[in-house]
Amino acid sequence: MDMDRRELADFLRRSRERLRPREVGRPAGPRRRTPGLRREEVSPAAEAIFGCVCTVDGPDRNIVWRWFTDPSVRSAYPAEDHERVARTHVADLRAAVARRGHDAAASALVERLHGTGGEFTRLWEPHEVAVRRTSRMRVLHPEVGTVEFDAEVLVTPAEDQRLVVYAPPPGSRSVEALELLRVIGPQTAHRSHAAGATAT
Numbered sequence: 001m002d003m004d005r006r007e008l009a010d011f012l013r014r015s016r017e018r019l020r021p022r023e024v025g026r027p028a029g030p031r032r033r034t035p036g037l038r039r040e041e042v043s044p045a046a047e048a049i050f051g052c053v054c055t056v057d058g059p060d061r062n063i064v065w066r067w068f069t070d071p072s073v074r075s076a077y078p079a080e081d082h083e084r085v086a087r088t089h090v091a092d093l094r095a096a097v098a099r100r101g102h103d104a105a106a107s108a109l110v111e112r113l114h115g116t117g118g119e120f121t122r123l124w125e126p127h128e129v130a131v132r133r134t135s136r137m138r139v140l141h142p143e144v145g146t147v148e149f150d151a152e153v154l155v156t157p158a159e160d161q162r163l164v165v166y167a168p169p170p171g172s173r174s175v176e177a178l179e180l181l182r183v184i185g186p187q188t189a190h191r192s193h194a195a196g197a198t199a200t
Contacts, residue, residue, distance in 0.1 A: 062109065064089045068116045076139050078146065085137075090123040091130035098129065137166075143184060144177040 060066065066073045067089050074082055093113075097106045113120045135151045149166040156162075168174035 059109070059112075064093050065109065065113065068113055068120050078138055078140060081138060086119065087123055087128065088130070088132060088135070090120065091128040092132045094124070094127065094129045095131045136169075141177070141181070144180050147177045148172060148174045 060069075063073075067086065077085055093110070097110060100106045110124075114124070133153050137149050137151055139147050139149065141147055148169055150169055152165045152167075154163045154165065168178055
């Protein structure tokens with residue numbers, strides 16, 4: 001089933017309204033028509049960390065594909081995290097393939113990935129299956145250094161579409177780093193597009 005866009009829009013709006021600007025390091029500014037964060041305040045922070053994803057189209061707009069084919073994606077993560085992140089992507093992909101009953105799109109993606117080199121095949125062969133719901137990730141930013149996020153995955157009832165919510169651990173240095181990025185502005189957006197693709 002397709003995601004109900006009206007329900008998703010309502011969820012995102014309500015989520016923004018629950019957050020106050022000061023809770024995420026933003027000034028209250030002029031009077032707001034509705035409480036909470038504006039859309040642009042959610043997006044100038046995402047772009048500063050992950051970059052703009054508008055240049056990625058078609059079958060390449062997939063985070064697993066980009067992890068194994070685009071070196072700039074890996075460069076956004078600490079080297080010591082690469083093996084863990086790669087294993088997580090592959091195990092999550094296996095779960096998605098099984099859930100979809102080996103449909104044509106999923107099978108084509110796996111076939112393409114086998115052609116990228118030995119790493120994907122090495123991680124695919126043990127048949128590890130895992131569904132990612134929560135995780136801790138670290139992103140390397142050229143201006144503010146390492147930024148940590150707690151990631152939570154929200155899924156549709158059919159589990160065919162997902163929304164990933166990233167939040168810095170409360171009280172961590174990452175909160176200060178995001179505030180610094182707000183001051184610096186989007187001109188220093190991370191060029192690696194670390195999370196700039198959709199998952200399967």
